Ligand SMILES: [Zn+2]
């Protein structure tokens with residue numbers, strides 16, 4: 001079968017451009033990075049020099065796509081206006097950086113609302129519409145909504161909820177989606193059998209449209225279907241398992257999209273590379289490294 005575009009969330013410790021050194025060790029065609037400290041509200045300024053360095057190293061690497069994952073703190077669907085505004089600022093600051101480095105997307109979660117999902121969806125829609133408005137003209141990087149594990153009052157775990165958010169977005173061409181296998185599975189979406197996988201894709205297509213499905217996060221799950229416990233596991237080690245992923249990756253609408261691993265890491269690339277090797281093996285994809293031009 002044809003090859004897949006796969007990679008990892010990699011570290012930018014020592015500078016954004018350092019991502020490509022780790023990407024090479026882990027044989028990535030796509031990478032995901034943070035562009036600011038994920039646990040802080042403050043977004044450090046990235047200099048033009050850093051942007052140039054990043055793009056030079058990207059040019060030399062075999063990485064075809066780069067996505068930025070938002071910091072953990074923003075909560076666009078909060079019931080508190082102050083927190084929504086703080087979140088909007090953080091998302092806006094990171095959107096700018098994602099655009100400046102030439103990223104293919106900026107991925108974020110919709111967060112949670114303690115008054116329930118209906119209010120949460122409204123709040124998320126309003127924050128995201130504002131985010132698009134503020135960045136449309138000068139920083140139009142694709143804004144990618146990630147599916148959530150759905151614990152407590154978290155928004156955006158089911159395809160129906162993602163569709164409700166989608167419905168409210170004013171500038172739809174600006175937005176897309178990233179489905180996370182661990183999150184979907186623990187939120188109660190079966191995805192290990194050919195039948196359930198076709199149903200999931202058909203539902204997404206019907207309620208949102210497959211052309212808006214841009215990325216997958218490929219993670220095994222430490223806890224079972226519907227547990228709502230978001231703990232990623234290494235591929236084949238968790239409840240989704242090798243056969244589950246084999247089935248999942250055999251779907252042509254899934255395997256043609258970039259697949260990003262956020263699996264637990266030891267820090268030793270020789271060990272950590274096991275996940276992408278197994279992913280490619282389960283996808284039946286023989287990996288031929290691409291030329292530095294990314295062709
Ligand atoms: Zn995420």
Ligand SMILES: [Zn+2]
Nearest residue numbers: 146180217262
């Ligand atoms: Zn994820």
